[in-house]
Amino acid sequence: MDVSIVIPTKNGGSLFDKVLTMIDKQETDYEYEVICVDSGSTDNTIEIIKKHNCILKQIDKTEFGHGKTRNLGASLGTGEYIIFITQDALPYDTHWIQNFIDGMKIDPEIVGGFGIHYPYPDCNIFDKRDLTLLFKGYGLTNTIYQLEDKERYKNEEGYRHLLSFYSDNNSCMRRSIWEKYPYEDVNFAEDQIWAKKMIELGYKKLYCPFAGVYHSHNYPLETYKQRFYDEYKGLYMIHKYVMVKDIPHLFVGYYRFVKNDLKYVNSLNMSSLEKKQWRKYAIKKDWYRFYSAYQAGVYYRSSKDKQEKMDKKFSQQLRQINQ
Incomplete structure (x- = not known):
């Protein structure tokens, strides 16, 4: 298997059905599987998962953890690459998988990558502005990041944030690296904690603007x-x-x-x-x-x-x- 797509779920609703439908429509040379780890949905999320070609693992809500639940999902797959997305991250087009894995293969020292997030049409104007500026700052083409200036990394807050930014709303890592360095069992920021560790160990990360998802919120x-x-x-x-x-x-x-x-x-x-x-x-x-x-x-x-x-x-x- 080339790719395992891991999605933690809980009450995903109709948008999650659209997410799985777009994953089903992917045009790619890579063989992929979809793994959903559900932590106690009370809506129709389980029915949605079962109508698509997914591996389903159900856990109690008390067992959920951002790091350990993703590790569990990854352990259920066999893909050489592991893509993590959230249940509300809708792939931008049918070439999302192909572009992501092609990007990861640019350099064997790339251990993880993240793709662009596009705001949904109903996104509020401030989040829309901030999302656009954030990802524009990482590059307009596939861009590799690596710790090259240790003194700057030590002294410059912005540089540290730049190198460690990583988002499991739309990310990919090599299974061989995940087996060696799985996510930590934390309640928040498991993705950026992992990316910071990889950067400090001397590995490279990828920003891939060609592997996009729609992901934004209009919270109260x-x-x-x-x-x-x-x-x-x-x-x-x-x-x-x-x-x-x-x-x-x-x-x-x-x-x-x-x-x-x-x-x-x-x-x-x-x-x-x-x-x-x-x-x-x-x-x-x-x-x-x-x-x-x-x-x-x-x-x-x-x-x-x-x-x-x-x-x-x-x-x-x-x-x-x-x-």
Whole structure:
């Protein structure tokens, strides 16, 4: 088998059916299998999986972990390459697999790769902008990244983030490397923890803009508070990076972010009413970003008891696992 596609699932809904349908339609020279590990779906996800040509493994929701569940899925396959996607990541076209594996084969020292994410048509204007700029920054063609300047890596925060960025919404790794270096059993950022380790070991990673998926969210604004909390906790865990160190930094950073977003809204070609609505949206979302980043910084200075209370209050990851 050339490729094992691993998808953790839970209540995937109608979009997940579209994801599997597009995987079924792939035009590729590579032989592939699809492995779904479901952690307690209560909707029709199991029926959707069974109507497609998939290997299904069901686990209890209490057994789920971002690292260990993906490791379990990978262990059930035999593909030389392992592609990980999420249940809401829709392959952009029918050449997704072909382009991904062709890219991985460019250099035998490439151990993992990630593909571009396109925003869904209904994505909010800020996430659409940020996704586009993020992936544009990694290159317009297949681009290989490797740690070449250890002094810069040691001293430059942005360089460390550039080299370790990796996303299991749309990623690929060599099975031979996964067998040696599986994901860690963590609740968040298993993909970037793994990529950071690979980079520091001297391996190469690939950015493949030709292997795209649609992946974006339109969460209720309150949900961003939880997501940002998990995101900035993850950045500290990986890089010891604290975005908001104290209350003054919270307000200064928030002011700058809002100012930039309001300027962006004003530059768009839309009605006055639409601009007004997006201004309100930006003011709330940016506050949630900085407030949650501050709480994430507080988390790592707190006792274990307080950390548990903070996670119960703020963490989206914890809520999803316990649902």
